[in-house]
Amino acid sequence: MTRSLSGVPAAEPAPSPAEPLRLQVLTALSLHRMATTGQLLQMLRPDSPRQLLSRVLNKLRSAGLVDLTPLQEPDRSRTHAWYLTPDGARLTRDLPLLRGRPPYPITSTTAASLKTPHTLCVVRAHLPFATDARRLGHEHGPWDWTPEVAHSIGEGERLVADAVLHYTHVDGEHRRKLRAFVEVDRTTMSSERLAVKLIDYARLFQYEAQPVGRRRTASTGPAWLRWYPVFPRILFILTGASRARLEDRISDLQAMTTQHPHVATLAREVPLGAAILQDIEQHGPTAPIWVPLTGGDPRPWTNL
Known part of the structure; x- marks a missing residue:
């Protein structure tokens, strides 16, 4: 039987002790x-x-x-x-x-058990961002991390990001709104398959939807502008293997960034970075632990 929420106020953007x-x-x-x-x-x-x-x-x-x-x-x-x-x-x-x-x-419990490892790892990746935001006085809470966000990339295909992060960096009166596509890699796929995700993001960056049954008209701009004022940065969070192996996977992401022409075009406009989950948990995501996929020294994710 479906139960009623009568008498329960609607959820607010962030939890409040006054909310049930x-x-x-x-x-x-x-x-x-x-x-x-x-x-x-x-x-x-x-x-x-x-x-x-x-x-x-x-x-x-x-x-x-x-x-x-x-x-x-x-x-x-x-x-x-x-x-x-x-x-x-x-x-x-x-x-x-x-x-x-x-x-x-x-x-069912069976269905839950099949989803458990990856789903919990995505939640685990979110929590340091929320902890860091509370510590620094920034704005990012449980409702600012949306898992499994899908976008069309053309030819009947979709890109499904593990999560989309919304984060407001607060510095005095200056407020800087940041967004990121987040990919959480548990080393359950090949390094090449992981790097190919960058091609899908490059396709999303360039994809322009056309109305069904109409001739191609003047461009109305990329489809992603329906949801984002600027294309979100892309963050890869890696875990599930030795540090040496995870660093090799980051190197493969960097190689894809420089070698694939569409990804290289994406990288000129969109910040791309990768970090190891254990480093994020130990030092916080605003520590200089993110490797830019275009090369350079590690830095905070906000400075990619």
Whole structure:
């Protein structure tokens, strides 16, 4: 049975202690697909005790709105990943924050377990940006990181970014709005397949949609202008292998940037960078740990 949200205020752009935590949890799980208790705590209530969130999650589970799947790692046998049930997904689909987002319901523990490793890694990549923003007084919260964003690149093909990041860098009265496509690489594909993603982004950069059934008319500009005032920078976040192997994969991304003509054109207009996830977690994303794919010394992602 679909449950009512009567009496619950609509979600705001960022969590507020005045907003019901249960609604924040449902919204976060709908947007991010899945998360552990620890990830939700860091995302929504970083200064609160874990028991607070555990109580809310258990009540939502008793109400049939969320469920959990155990993680498979031997050293994390007591950790679970939470996700929305079909009832929970129906409950959240009309929230203003989520309106227009395609539903990605998970209907069983088996389906959840198949999505767990990559989905949790994408959430893991998001959390240091939120922590850094709080520390520095910038603006970036749980709702400023949208996973699985798809765009047409022509010929019936789509590019699906692991996430799109929205971030406002605040320096006194100066506000600088930054956006980024984020690709999270767990070393589960070949280095060449990873580097080919740059070609897809170059196609998106150049793609101009044409109305169906009409002759080609004067250009109205690239299709991406429908969503972004400037083309988002592209960030590759790598994990899942030794540092030497991850550095080799970054080198392959740099080689694609210089050798492929369309990617080289993209790189002249769009900042491209790569970093190792463990470095991001240890030092923060604004540390000089991002390797520019066009070459040069490592730097903060905001200065690529």
